[in-house]
Amino acid sequence: MLHTQAEAARVEKVEAPDPSPSSSLAGVLYTEDGRSFPYHECVWCTEGQPAPWLQDTGLALDEKGFVAVDDHLQSISHPSVFAGGDICSMVRHPRPKAGVFAVRAGPPLLENIKRALRGERLVRYTPQSTFLSLISTGDTHAVASKGHYLALEGAWLWALKDWIDRKFMRMYQDLPPMPPPGGLFPPPSSSFFSTSLFASLSSSFSSSAAARHSSPDDNPASSSSSSSLYSHPMRCGGCGSKVGASILSRVLAKLDLPLSHREDILMGVGDDAAVLLPPAPPILQVQTLDFFRAFSPRFDPFIFGQIAANHALSDCHAMNAQPRTALALVVVPLAATENITEALLVQLLAGAAQVLNAAGCALVGGHTSEGSELSLGFSITGEASPSHLLYKSKTKRERVDGIGPLCVRAGHPTGWEGRKEEGGGEKAGERNAIDAGQETGARAPSSPSSPSLPPSICPSYVLLLTKALGTGTLLAAEGQGKGKARWEEGAVASMLQSNANAAKILWEVGQATAATDVTGFGLVGHLGEMIKGGMGEGESEGGNEQGGVRVRLSLPSLAALQGAEACFAKDITSSLAPANEHHAQSLLYFPSDDRPPVGAAASATTTTTAKIKSHPKYPLLFDPQTAGGLLATVVPERVEATMVALRAAGYGAACVIGEVWRVEKGGDGEREGKIELVLDEVGCVGNGRN
Numbered sequence: 001m002l003h004t005q006a007e008a009a010r011v012e013k014v015e016a017p018d019p020s021p022s023s024s025l026a027g028v029l030y031t032e033d034g035r036s037f038p039y040h041e042c043v044w045c046t047e048g049q050p051a052p053w054l055q056d057t058g059l060a061l062d063e064k065g066f067v068a069v070d071d072h073l074q075s076i077s078h079p080s081v082f083a084g085g086d087i088c089s090m091v092r093h094p095r096p097k098a099g100v101f102a103v104r105a106g107p108p109l110l111e112n113i114k115r116a117l118r119g120e121r122l123v124r125y126t127p128q129s130t131f132l133s134l135i136s137t138g139d140t141h142a143v144a145s146k147g148h149y150l151a152l153e154g155a156w157l158w159a160l161k162d163w164i165d166r167k168f169m170r171m172y173q174d175l176p177p178m179p180p181p182g183g184l185f186p187p188p189s190s191s192f193f194s195t196s197l198f199a200s201l202s203s204s205f206s207s208s209a210a211a212r213h214s215s216p217d218d219n220p221a222s223s224s225s226s227s228s229l230y231s232h233p234m235r236c237g238g239c240g241s242k243v244g245a246s247i248l249s250r251v252l253a254k255l256d257l258p259l260s261h262r263e264d265i266l267m268g269v270g271d272d273a274a275v276l277l278p279p280a281p282p283i284l285q286v287q288t289l290d291f292f293r294a295f296s297p298r299f300d301p302f303i304f305g306q307i308a309a310n311h312a313l314s315d316c317h318a319m320n321a322q323p324r325t326a327l328a329l330v331v332v333p334l335a336a337t338e339n340i341t342e343a344l345l346v347q348l349l350a351g352a353a354q355v356l357n358a359a360g361c362a363l364v365g366g367h368t369s370e371g372s373e374l375s376l377g378f379s380i381t382g383e384a385s386p387s388h389l390l391y392k393s394k395t396k397r398e399r400v401d402g403i404g405p406l407c408v409r410a411g412h413p414t415g416w417e418g419r420k421e422e423g424g425g426e427k428a429g430e431r432n433a434i435d436a437g438q439e440t441g442a443r444a445p446s447s448p449s450s451p452s453l454p455p456s457i458c459p460s461y462v463l464l465l466t467k468a469l470g471t472g473t474l475l476a477a478e479g480q481g482k483g484k485a486r487w488e489e490g491a492v493a494s495m496l497q498s499n500a501n502a503a504k505i506l507w508e509v510g511q512a513t514a515a516t517d518v519t520g521f522g523l524v525g526h527l528g529e530m531i532k533g534g535m536g537e538g539e540s541e542g543g544n545e546q547g548g549v550r551v552r553l554s555l556p557s558l559a560a561l562q563g564a565e566a567c568f569a570k571d572i573t574s575s576l577a578p579a580n581e582h583h584a585q586s587l588l589y590f591p592s593d594d595r596p597p598v599g600a601a602a603s604a605t606t607t608t609t610a611k612i613k614s615h616p617k618y619p620l621l622f623d624p625q626t627a628g629g630l631l632a633t634v635v636p637e638r639v640e641a642t643m644v645a646l647r648a649a650g651y652g653a654a655c656v657i658g659e660v661w662r663v664e665k666g667g668d669g670e671r672e673g674k675i676e677l678v679l680d681e682v683g684c685v686g687n688g689r690n
Helices: 052-056 099-118 155-170 198-205 208-212 224-230 245-254 301-318 338-358 394-398 471-480 485-496 500-508 522-533 564-569 577-584 599-613 618-622 636-648
Strands: 008-013 027-031 036-039 067-069 088-090 132-136 142-146 150-154 265-267 284-293 322-333 362-371 375-384 461-465 514-517 548-554 630-634 655-663 675-678
Touching (some): 132 155, 245 338, 284 301, 301 375, 301 630, 471 564, 500 630, 500 636
Antiparallel strands (some): 027 036, 284 375
16 A cells, blocks of 8 residues: 655554464654654655765865765865765755666766866766666566656566566676886876866875974975976976975874883984994894885785784794884885875874784884885894794705704704703703793693604604785785775785794794795795705705605695685686796706506506596695795694694684604605605604604
8 A cells, every 4th residue: 555645753663463364564754744653564664865964074065065066076165176976966966866777876086186286177967857767576477667757567567677686786896907006107198187286285285293203394285396306297207206304204293102212223214324223142133135016006005014013023923033123115006195195104104013013013214115016014123032934945944053944953852952042052852851831931841752652653843834825815916906804804804924933932932943025935935945954055955865764745735824725726826826836947846746647557647646636725826925834844743732822822714734854864765855745734743643
């Protein structure tokens, strides 16, 4: 039944409805004229309402509170503000709040914003006066109306609506591949904007903090230097590409840098170079450098700064070193005004500073330049005791204390033989008697790996990975517009998780003998570096005078970030993945590959290899990771305790992924120095499987 001339006023819920099945009234609707209508279900459809915060913007609003715009979709009171869709009302062409008007306003809105940035004449836009409404009745039928003259119903209208809806959704699902990056100096028409519009935008990017920390001479609003620099037809290279000093002064004044006043920092930000007190012997200094460009133009610069800093710190964590100072290297994209550059730098470095401060690492300087794309990196200087460092290279380790990470000397699987304690000459073997926790950084005692089992049965070490894999493919999907928000959210959360606590747990609880962080070269690439690092100089890969190692890696045991396998299934991979896979082929060994390729054996070989390469987690081996987890070798007896500690510390994706065997030189055939891929779970720890 249709009631006309019945303006709804309110509804009242029936507090104690009749419990019988025949009576299930839920409430009563009252109209302005005093009538009432009992109902079982009420669907209340209301007109779109403006957001309350619009009242505080100072923008001209219409009588209902929506932003008032002209035929250019430009605010009638603030020409630098554009609006389209439900948030605004066109003064000369008022329309009801409907999705069709919002969608149709998108292209002219974008066109006029681009024209305004280029200082060109804006285009007028007149929205359509009527539109076709299709409403499904829920039973594969639909009703249609247009204006005051057309009203239809039928199953064919539902089919039409379904076709229109699916076509619309495909526009946002079947997207083209990522476009190649532009050149260093794009045409001025596309990248160098007129400053006419940004003259009115200046206040949007300025803050009270900037005003407090700047003088009239370096304020871009009152300085001609801004106009002359940012309207110049050519942007220079060399030192001519540096960001202006006034911008940097204002940015640094807004950053929280509490560690810059530490006693060991004699000179820091503002000097030509940082001057630091060296650590007291025997403490060593550790230096590392990481740098990369932003994932996509739309990526939040604050979060990008956090991730870049976390990624750079990870090398120190992988070596069980304490980060102390950082130098920043920043490339900001060419911008139309100083204010845009300043706002970007503040967000970028504020995010980075937050992560550095939490790690106890002081930002002591850096360099900022203009370029084609946003990029950020850090040079990190850390400190560590010689007896606390973790390595992936035996030869380099022997320069410090004569012990290698994977090829550990017989009888000392924890790698403590011959280590000197800080300020003393005790052997590390004597220190093994110390209970865990009696001193900072001390390990729990251990014993040789399962002495009751032959070395060919139980591995020498177990491989642990502290984070899930897949950031490379997920970021590629995001760049192509084929990812999902929840996938990106999971990848960002993983990249923001610090490796600091994981390193401490691997050292103190797991008694790790070697470690590295999994980053750009992928899991296999970095594992290969650990294998090679355990071999003597001047020998072929896979062995030395004492022997080498072989690694067994379980594909099913790898932890994958949500969405990573779905991206691989769609052939979405990082641009670096093919190079990683090509490099890894010399490191991989497939089961049965050493059998004669004759008859049934050849069939078995082909089948096994094909199954491995078609496994949904196989591409994870080569996926480049940003701010990836730590990969470490742990003695089998400490695996369970280590996994419990890692998960308690928030590393929920930590997993056991493989096993490492020490082998005599030439005693394990082609598997020596190789990574053997298997399709069964890791299970040798405690059950004797080989």
